[in-house]
Amino acid sequence: MATRPDLDTLYNALMDEEDARSCADIPGSACTNVPTNFFRQVTATALTGLGDALTNPKTTLAWLMGMVGAPVALIAWLVPIRESGSMLPQLFIAAQIRHLPLRKGVWILGSLAQALALVAMGAVAWLTEGTLAGALIIACLIAFSLARGLCSVAGKDVIGKTVPKRRRGRLNGLAGSIAGWLTLAFGAACMIWPPGDEDTLFYSALLLGGAALWLAAAWVFRGIEEEPGATEGGRNGIAAAFERLQLLRSDAPFRRFVIARALLLCTALSAPFYVLMAQELHSGVGMLGAFLIANGLAGSLSSMVWGRLADQSSRQVMISAALLGSLMGPVVVLIDYLGVLPEALHAWLFPVAFFVLGVAHSGVRIGRKTYVLDLAGGTRRSDYVAVSNSVIGLVLLSTGLFGLLGTLIGAGGMVLLLSLIGLAGAILALRLPELSMY
Structure with missing residues (x-):
């Protein structure tokens, strides 16, 4: 499919390309379709990103x-x-996906299934109650x-086949x-027109709106021009999955990356404890809207900057973002403890x-x-993604124990602990090989 001139011009402007387009690390036949594929994947990812905000388990689902x-x-x-739940099965899913030369259909199937699950969830909220x-x-x-x-598995593989290296960030x-x-706009609307405390219809409609976003994303994604990929090593079953786990033993750079990624979860795990520290001051409903706006601003203002920097050095982005999130924690806890700010502030x-913290988390995620x-x-892309996500899934399950620890050391203590863990992740990331600059 020929690239539309307007998309080609916009893509070249975003990538600072003039005459020769970079097509590193993708099939040569895919080079012509790069701009169209790029913007289709941007659109689909943005739609599902907004859907994630509307169905956030820390806010929408918890309230529901x-x-x-x-x-x-x-x-x-x-x-x-x-x-x-989205990470642990990936080790087994990847073995099945490797049988398929084209993987965008897997992404579309996953998107449609997510939409169906949200529709069912909205119906449950409207029709039932209690346990x-x-x-x-x-x-x-x-x-x-x-x-x-x-x-997750199919999407990263499709990006790897359709978008050149140093353009993926x-x-x-x-x-x-x-x-x-878009999340910022949603948060502002919640501050201006807050839903009622018992407005079940609002949250059910919100889930249906999220389902519509995943349906729209699937429609956009189906237009991607994907070249057939390698299918070797596509055995299925538990044996194939555990063979992939051997990557952690045999591939030292990958092993260090997985450990560093686990430590850098601190930027995500810290967020609820900042909210708890604010709640301890008996903040009102308006403060919740302020958190939603802060989260939306963090992503919208920093993501493009982090993405451009990641194309130069994704390793440096992980390190810088982890340091930002980790060093801020002790500063906030100290200011809160000393009470040096006026009560109104x-x-x-x-x-x-x-x-x-949202800016830091955005950098860690993109990096x-x-x-x-x-x-x-x-050929190893789906294996790397599946193994790392499965391991991180296990780590995330274990973080439920942090809730018990939080009752002993409080929200401030948890922020300090997670900041130390994030600092350890930044130090470990220093030992990762540099990739994007070469």
Whole structure:
């Protein structure tokens, strides 16, 4: 398919390309379709990014579970299931995907399945209540997370085959910025027109809106021109999955990357504790809107910058972002402990810190996504993504124990602990090989 002139011009402007287009690390026959494929994947990723914001387990789903009267024990499983449920099965999913020379169909299937799970979740919220509603929402979330795993493995492989090296960071960055601005608008709307505390219809409609976003993303993704990829090594079954785990033993750079990525989870795990520190000041509902706006601003303002920097050195982006998030924690805890700010400003310390943490998390996410694509190269890309995501899924499940530790050392203590872990991740990332500059 020939590239439209307007898309070609826009792509060249974004990439600072004039005459010769870079097509490093992709098939030569895919070079002509790069601009169209680039913007289709930006659009699809931005749509699902907004969908993730609308169905966030830390906000929307938690509030919804509370409104339907679900037990607290079920609510506590929302975040671990949402994140690890999409990662743990990837080691086994990758073996099946490797049978397929074209993988965009897997992404489309995963997107449609996520939409179906959200529709079911909205129906459950509208028609049931109590423990039954909570259990059914959890079941829908498990199905949603499994489908998300399909998109994660297939999506990175499609990007690796259709977008050149040193252009993938900008793809993730641009999509993150667009999703961030849309999330910002949603957060502002919630501050101006807050839903009622018992408005189940609003949250059910929000889930249906999220489903529509995944349907739209699937429609956009189907237009990507993907070249057939390698299918060797596509055995399925548990044996093939455990063989892929041998990469952790035999591939030292990949092993260091997985360990560093696990340590850098601190930028995601710290976020709820900043919210808890603000709640301890008895902040009102308006402060929740401020956190939503801070999160949207962080993604929209920083993602393109991180993406461009990741194309120069994704390793340096991971290190810089981890240091930003880790060094901010002790500063915020110290200011809070000393109480040096006027009372009117003290509560706003936490949305500001949440914004900085969001900037750091955006950098870590874009840096590690770009790094693993560049590290893997052609035929091992799906294996690298599946192994690293499966290991991180196990780590995320284990972080449920942090809730017990938090009762002993408090939210501030957890911020300090996670900051130390993030600092260790930044130090380990210094030992990773440099990739993007070569």
